[in-house]
Amino acid sequence: xxxxxxxxxLWVENGWADCADGLAxxxxxxxxxxxxxxxxxxxxxxxxxxxxxxxVLVRLxxxxxxxxxxxxxKLLQLHQTSITSLVDKLEAQGLIVRTPHPTxxxxxxxxxxPTGRSLLLVAxxxxxxxxxxxxxxxxxxxRGLIGVLTKMRRAWGDFEDEPDGxxxxxxxxPTVAD
Amino acid sequence: xxxxxxxxxLWVENGWADCADGLAxxxxxxxxxxxxxxxxxxxxxxxxxxxxxxxVLVRLxxxxxxxxxxxxxKLLQLHQTSITSLVDKLEAQGLIVRTPHPTxxxxxxxxxxPTGRSLLLVAxxxxxxxxxxxxxxxxxxxRGLIGVLTKMRRAWGDFEDEPDGxxxxxxxxPTVAD
Numbered sequence: 001x002x003x004x005x006x007x008x009x010l011w012v013e014n015g016w017a018d019c020a021d022g023l024a025x026x027x028x029x030x031x032x033x034x035x036x037x038x039x040x041x042x043x044x045x046x047x048x049x050x051x052x053x054x055x056v057l058v059r060l061x062x063x064x065x066x067x068x069x070x071x072x073x074k075l076l077q078l079h080q081t082s083i084t085s086l087v088d089k090l091e092a093q094g095l096i097v098r099t100p101h102p103t104x105x106x107x108x109x110x111x112x113x114p115t116g117r118s119l120l121l122v123a124x125x126x127x128x129x130x131x132x133x134x135x136x137x138x139x140x141x142x143r144g145l146i147g148v149l150t151k152m153r154r155a156w157g158d159f160e161d162e163p164d165g166x167x168x169x170x171x172x173x174p175t176v177a178d
Numbered sequence: 179x180x181x182x183x184x185x186x187x188l189w190v191e192n193g194w195a196d197c198a199d200g201l202a203x204x205x206x207x208x209x210x211x212x213x214x215x216x217x218x219x220x221x222x223x224x225x226x227x228x229x230x231x232x233x234v235l236v237r238l239x240x241x242x243x244x245x246x247x248x249x250x251x252k253l254l255q256l257h258q259t260s261i262t263s264l265v266d267k268l269e270a271q272g273l274i275v276r277t278p279h280p281t282x283x284x285x286x287x288x289x290x291x292p293t294g295r296s297l298l299l300v301a302x303x304x305x306x307x308x309x310x311x312x313x314x315x316x317x318x319x320x321r322g323l324i325g326v327l328t329k330m331r332r333a334w335g336d337f338e339d340e341p342d343g344x345x346x347x348x349x350x351x352p353t354v355a356d
Contacts, residue, residue, distance in 0.1 A: 001338075002328075002336075003337065004328070004331075016302075016306050018311060019310040019311045020310075021321060022306075022309070022313050023305075023306075023310045024324050025313060025315075025320050025324050026214055026218075026310060028323070028327035029210055029211050029323075030211055030215075031331060031336065032327050032330055033208055033211040035331065035336060036208070037208075039334070040204075077212050077216075124194075127201075128194055128200075131200070131204065132197040132198075132204060133196060133197045133200055134200070135200050135203060135204070136330050136334070137203075137326060137330065139199065141326050141329070142199045142200060142203050143199060144322065144326065145207075145326050145327075146182075146199065146202050146203050146206055148315060148323050149206035149207065149209075149210050150180075150182070151314065151315060151319070152210055152213070153182075153206070153209060153210060153213065156217070156314070158209065159181065160180075
């Protein structure tokens with residue numbers, strides 16, 4: 001049986017019915033994220049990248065002059081040891097370089113190399129073709145999913161509202177009032 | 179600006195408009211999962227648990243006689259080093275015990291203790307109250323979210339279909355045909 005359906009039933013049987021849908025939603029997000037990461041890792045394996053290393057490259061690509069490792073860790077919400085391991089691998093592959101911080105001796109900057117930029121473009125093309133283009137959902141379902149997840153992110157202060165930033169604010173389908 | 183809106187615009191500007199919604203959906207799932215984990219960690223911190231250790235306890239609670247560490251790692255999709263670290267901490271807390279495998283000398287079994295079971299119940303009560311009960315969405319939105327994520331999981335073979343396991347298969351709201 002689907003373990004999420006099983007967990008939902010368990011919650012109802014234990015008298016936690018009012019929390020069963022929330023449990024199922026949270027567990028579904030965790031599970032789908034694992035499937036997405038696995039799929040992305042498979043798509044990137046032939047070009048010797050993982051999704052975690054791809055995310056580092058994406059961040060560095062849009063930061064002229066690179067980023068301190070501590071800032072990179074915060075942006076990606078990773079522990080310093082994980083960031084160090086990712087940066088070590090990317091540097092060994094020639095996709096990024098470490099340079100000393102110009103003013104803070106204890107800090108190190110990571111910067112993407114031209115080779116890194118080229119490989120990032122290949123990675124994006126692969127992810128577009130084999131992951132982002134088709135999630136197994138209809139266009140309305142994808143937009144509805146983004147709309148609901150944006151509502152959760154807004155409720156938790158994940159981003160500041162801006163007047164013209166409401167691309168996903170009014171999504172069709174799932175924004176039915178309770 | 180919301181970084182996901184920014185990424186969506188970047189995709190459109192680069193001529194990848196047909197993949198922009200998929201990118202935004204995948205990135206939203208990754209991001210919401212991080213927020214959920216952070217929130218769950220905060221909810222569990224006062225009882226000296228993390229969401230990762232809670233998940234180990236949940237798995238062990240429903241497996242009479244415990245589970246080999248290798249199986250636990252597979253179920254939770256974690257590397258063996260991560261599982262070892264989680265099990266070390268849980269054992270030091272007296273919440274699980276390690277025992278030798280009865281037939282395979284190279285394998286170790288992890289089993290939940292009575293103290294572990296008691297603390298798990300407290301953890302579930304905390305998560306129910308401070309996370310699962312209110313995700314900042316309407317009831318229809320939560321059920322729509324579960325329905326769409328279930329469709330993705332089914333498409334990727336995350337579970338076997340069973341005749342009466344369609345609790346979330348027909349969700350209201352977002353299952354509008356394209």
